[in-house]
Amino acid sequence: MTRMALLAFWSHWRRHPVQFFTLIAGLALATALWSAVQAINAEARASYAQAAVQLGVDGTEILTALDGPIAVSQYVALRRAGWQVSPVLDGTLRREGQSFRVLGVDLLSSADLPAFAAPEAAQNFQAADVLTPPGRLFASPETAASLAHLPDLPPIIETANVPPDVVLTDIGIAEQLLNRSGQIDRLRVMPVQSAGIPPLADIAPNLRRSTQTSGETDRLTDSFHLNLTAFGLLAFAVGLFIVHGTVGLSFEQRRAMFRTLRALGLPLRRLTVLAVAELMIFAVIAGLLGLAAGYTIAGALLPDVSTTLRGLYGVPAANTLHLRPEWVASGLGMAILGTGLASVQALWRLWRMPLLAAPGLQSWAAGARRTNRIMAVIGIALFLAGVVAMVLFDGLVAGFALLAGMMLGAALILAPILSLILRLGARTANGPISEWIWADLRAQLPGVSLALMALLLALAANIGVGTMVSSFRLTFTGWLDQRLASELYVTARDDAQGAAIEDWLTPQVDAVLPIRSFEFSHAGTPLFVYGIRDHATYRDNWPLLAYTPDVWDMVASGTGVLINEQLARRSQIWPGDTLTISPKWSLPVAGVYSDYGNPTGQAIVSLDALLSHARDVPNRRFGIRVAPDRVRALSQELQTRFDLPSTALINQAGLKARSMEVFDKTFVVTGALNLLTLGVAGFAILTSLLTLWSLRLPQLAPVWALGMTRSQLARLEVVRSLALAALTALIALPLGLGLAWVLLAVINVEAFGWRLPMYLFPLDWLRLFLLALLAAGLAAVIPARRLYRLPPSDLLKVFADAR
Amino acid sequence: MPVKALLIAVLMALGTLTQAQGFAGLGTDADGFATPQRGTDLQFPRDHGPHPDFRIEWWYLTATLTGEDGVDYGIQWTLFRSALAPTEAEGWQSPQVWMGHAGLTTPTQHYFAERLARGGIGQAGVTAHPFDAWIDDWQMAGDDLSDLRLVARGDVFSYDLRMQADGALIRHGDNGYSVKSEAGQASYYYSQPAYQIDGVLHLPDGPVRVTGDGWLDREWSSQPLAEDQTGWDWFSLSFDDGERLMGFILRGAQGDFTSGTWIAADGTATALPHGAFQADPLGTTEVAGRQVPTRWRVYVPERGLDAQVMALNPNSWMGTAFAYWEGPVSVTGSHTGRGYLEMTGY
Structure with a gap:
């Protein structure tokens, strides 16, 4: 009997290959997008974890000073009190337009780091070479390659035990490379401490003990991954609508077969088991296909994700994908779970199917009104819950709660709203045909509402994310124009050459603006302080978000500081507040400027003020104000006169192009x-x-039978589908704009540290609207064609079967 | 581990050091380090302090102790200095590296701890007067070398002892110039072998008040071993009749080199020439995967010494980056007493 049943099951799929394809493809698509996102997340997280181990920060407790770097004498005081701590100097080395994170550690107290402790390390280097000048730099082969051509660096030791873009070296070497003699950014607290050592508060009351994993970067990257996961879930949910539709169809079509099998004596339990088994086999097949597709998608997207993570957050991320059990399991699990979820209704109907009674004519409208009311109530509740979460809690999670509430709530309210619109529309009906059309639309609604929900979510996400990215791009372009006001940027080989270039340029150009900075530390994170010469370039162009009336006079006189938005939001300091740059140097905040694409804190003071508070500030980079038509000639002359490499000279257009390229790459994944x-x-x-x-x-x-032709009916089918899609798209618009607002004003502030103005792009909406109509039209054409070609006898059969 | 390689390199003074022999007469080796010169007069308290122009140096204290509970204990406190270059500099730029070892031995347990520190920042160092030798929270300090407080701490043990010397400093070899091989490698070497000690040991089971005898060794050099020498066995023994013996064997592929100093009860020291001091292993114990001789016959025929030396705890293994055996011993036979044994290169 079971064999017969299996044959019957199989024959259905043989006769409906398209349906089979749809089911497998829908499930595979859903799994593919979900597992691609999971693979990217898993890979990135593995990169962080590996980097954390390699840098000795995996859950290690650290000590940081609230008021700037830690003095070596304080480190020694801790050691002499019995505390086993290890110093870390963490800074950025900029050479010839490239920047690297330099991590200086005391080799003797950091022998646990993989770069030093790995078995192969012993062959790579001698400790004495690392500890004495010129010292050694440890870097990944990739980073070593980009360091190789830079002059005046210690010999490099390639090792797989240092994350990308990081240079590990002894603290004695690092303090000289970074020009930060005698400074320590943090102390790692070794896991084993002697018994009976005095409490930290007695020796170093100004140091704060924390676990490094709760750091800023983690929070930022978490938000990025949450973002991706949300996208993955959305795609998966949309995919499930497909599965739900197909499974429902296949069960519906097989009602007769099921009834026959039952009548022939197949127990209901076995029938159900067979149906479930069939679904699970499909789920596994589709899941595996989806995993393969997901792996491919992830592989294609990962390089851009890595660029984003490195560029926006400054965290190391790998470029290559590994097959990791966690996302394989998650992908297959979701496929099986999703199939189950999508099939619950169909299975329930199968279980409840009367054995002998013929099915009554399905009345789509029956019960729909009650369902609508429930859905509307739940939808509004979800909406409100999101808003309440936003009001009650701050931060990223609240932002995502608001997003989730909005999206799910809107999806649930969609059917009731559409139904309401259709009911109102029906009032305008004049004549039986139009009345029938309105009524039929409403009757059809429950059947397509899931698909329409999917469309709503996809459209809203598209509008929301698209508005966010385009607003960001517009702001970014405008900001670049303001920020990159100089026509030409030049980097000298050393300070002496820098001075020579400045002397040579000054008489022949409108202005030479030195770009000089020094790295300080603020609340345990790096703070780059730039010193500028007072000039109209800044006064006219600098993109200020908030400022005091005499902002530029304050900066010029050394009595005020400008800070970037990230620092302002992170530390909650705005004009009127005071920024502590170092224990001996505090300045009132005169203004806040936007500074996109930069993960670290930044401040601007007058050059004189900077030079009086920092020693050995490099003087190698300059912005040159000159008539645009002279740029080409001037850069050629500079290059030959000072024997500069072509990379040392960047014109404004080139720099803008490069910045936009990085920007666009960042959003490739989202797109x-x-x-x-x-x-x-x-x-x-x-x-x-x-x-x-x-x-x-x-x-x-x-x-x-009442006289409408098949072609009329077919046309009406298409129109109906278009109408429903159009209505959905119209509802998706406000939802998408709401989504964009949350992304720009809530999520971005939390995740990146900047708030962006929102711009509207009606042309994009029109494009999306047409795209939705196209999708709905195409989807309706196939059944409409079938209807058009349907032999009248088939329509007559409906009456022949009538009971 | 390279850090270990560093320590082994400087402590065992391999390879390049022996090639530098030819420069010994000039007072420096090929890398610019000073080399010991015969006839140099040691100056105190100056020479209690560090000699950064020499490659390696140590302040090495061992003590045999007895608790109020009647149990025998031993402790070790050592500060090593090793220079990567013959200079001193401020801050992290200093080429001086410091290493501390502390051991505490009971008849059944052996505890040890290790500290590493950079010179130049104050994390470790030695000042001659008032005397202060420290690394992290470990310290041997006092107004001068004859009255010291000794502190060290590991994760499960610590000790805090008071040491008072009741005798003169002993200069080993030729007035402090101690030859280490037939090829002529040498070090500066003096000792204070007669400390009276009392204080407290903190063991996992609780504190124990102890009294006993301590022996401080001071040695510095740039080339202590010959190329073929693979390790040493070093004895410091205090006999019940007040006499003392320091003797060592440097084991070499081309034959062992022995040396020692006989210290009379009145503190008169006599150098024992190569071959005068002898020691033969009588039995070994497997410690840390190797066979280590923990029972010895020690004899100095010209002094009528023929005794058995036995480890208090055969498992006195210092599992530090540079691992070796170091522990208290008892002496029976022609003489009786207690002492310390150090064995490297097993």
Whole structure:
């Protein structure tokens, strides 16, 4: 009997290959997007974890000073009190337009770091060479390659035990490379401490003990991964609509077969087991296919994700993908779970199916009103919960709660709203045909509402994310124009050459603006302080977000400081407050400027003020104000006269182009996921319409019998689908704009530290609207064509079967 | 581990050091380090302090102790200095590296701890007068060398002892110039072998008040071992009749080199020439995966000494970056007494 049943099951799929394909493809698509996101997240997290181990910060407790760097004497005081701590100097080395994170550690107290302790390390270097000048730099092969051509660096030892973009070296070497003699940024607290050592508060009351994993970077990257996960879940949910539609269809079409099997004596339990087994086999097949596709997608997106993570957050991230059990398990699990979820309704119907009674004519509208009311209530509740979360709690999680509430709530309210619109529309109906059309639309709604929800979510996400990215891009472009006011930027080989270049340029150009900075530390994170010469370039162009009336006079006289938005938001200091740059140097904040794409804190003071508070500030970079038509000639002359490499001279246009390139790369992932989600939603509409198709014959046959032609009916099918899609797209617009607002004003502030103005892009909406219509139209064309070509006898059969 | 390689390199003074022999007459070796010169008069308290132009140096205290509970204990406190270059500089730029070892031995347990520190920043160092030798929170300090407080701490043990010397400093070899091989490698070497000690040991089971005898060794050099020498066995023994013996064997592929100093009860020291001091292993114990001789016959025929030396705890293994055996011993036979044994290169 079971064998017969299996054959019957199989014959259905043999006769419906498209349905089979749809089911597998829908599930595979959902799994692919989900597992791609998971793979990217897993890879990035593995990179962080590895880097944490390599840098000795995996859950290690650290000590940081609240008021600047830690003095060596304080480190010694701790050691002499019995505390086993290890010093770390953490800074950025900039050479020839490249920057590297330099980590200086005391080799003797850091022998636990993998770069020093790995078995192969012993062959790589002699400790004495590392400890004495010129010392040694430890870097990954990739980083070593980009360091190789830079002059005046110690010999480099390649090791896989240092994360990318990081240079590990002895603290004695690092303090000289970074020009930060005698400074320590943090102390690692060794896991084993002697018994009976005095409490920290007695020896170093100004030091704060914390676990490094709770640091700033973690919070930032967490938000990035949360972002991706949210996207992955959205795509998965949309994919599930497809599966739900297809499974529903296949069960609906097999009702007769199931009844026959039951009548032949197949127990209900076995039938159910077979149905579940069938679904699970599909889930596994589709899951595996989805994993393969997800792996490919992730592999293609990972380099851009790494660029984003490195560029925006300054964290190391790998470029290559590994097959990791956690995301394979998560992908397959989601496929199986998703199939189960999408099939619950169909299985329930199967279980409840009366054995002998023929199915009554399905009345779509029955019960729909009650369902609508429940959905509307839940939807509004979700909406409100999101808003309440936002009001009650601060921060990223609240932002995401608001997003989730908005999206889910809107999806649930969609059907009730559409139904309401249709009911209102029905009032305008004049004549039986239009009345029938309105009524039929409403009757059809429950069947396609899931697909429409998918479309709504995909469209809203597209509008929201698109608005966010485009607003960001517009702001960024404007900001670049303001920020990069100089026509030419030049980098000298050393300070002496810098001075020579400045002397030579001064008489022949409008202005030479030195770009000089020094790294301080603020609340345990690096703070780059730039010293500027008072000039109209800054007064006219600098992008200030908030400022006191005499902002530039304050900066010029050394009595005020400008800080970037990230620092202002992170430390909650705004004009009127005071910034402590070093224990001996505090200045009132005169203004806050926007500073996109920079993970660290930055401040601007007058050059004289900087030079009186910092020693050996490099003087190698200059912005040159000169008539645009002289740029080319001037840079050629500079290059030959001072024997500069071509990389030492960058014109404004080139720099802008490069910045925009980095910017665009950052959002490649978002764009790709966006497009894929929309594609999945289109597919969902197709499957639900196909599902409805066979169920609709009994509804269409009477209309046909009353005199409407098949071509009229077919045309109406397409129009109906277009109308529903158009209504959904209209509802998606405010939802998408709400989403964009949350992204720009809440999520961005939390994740990146800057708030962006929101711009509207109606042309993009129109494009999306047409795209939605196209998807819905295409999806409706297939069943409409079928209807058009349907032999009248099939329509007649509906009446022949009538009971 | 390279740090270990560093320590081994400087402590065992391998390879390049022996090649530098030819420069010994000039007072420096090829790398610019000073080399010991025969006939140099040691000056105190100056020479209690560090000699940064020499490659290696140590302040080495061992003590045999008895608790109020009647149990025998031993402690070790050592500060090593090793120079990567023959200079001194401020801050992290200093080429001086310091290493501390502390051991505490009971008849059944052996505890040890290790500290590493950079010179130049004050984390470790020695001043001659008032005397202060420290690394992290470990310290041997007092107004001068004859009255010291000794402190060290590991994660499960610590000790805090008071040491008072009741005798003169002993200069080993030729007035402090101690030859280490037939090829002529040498070090400066003096000792204070007669400390009276009392204080407290903090063991995992609780504190124990102890009294006993301590022996401080001071040695510095740039080339203590010959190329073929693989390790040493070093004895410091205090006999019940008031006499004392320092003797060592430097084990070499081309034959062992022995040396020692016989210290009379009145503090008169006599150098024992190569071959006068002898020691033969009588039995070994497997410690840390190697066979280590923990029972010895020690004899100095010209002094009528023929005795058995036995480890209080055969497992006195210092599992530090540079690992070796170091522990208290008892003496029976022609003489009786207690002492310390150090064995490296097993």
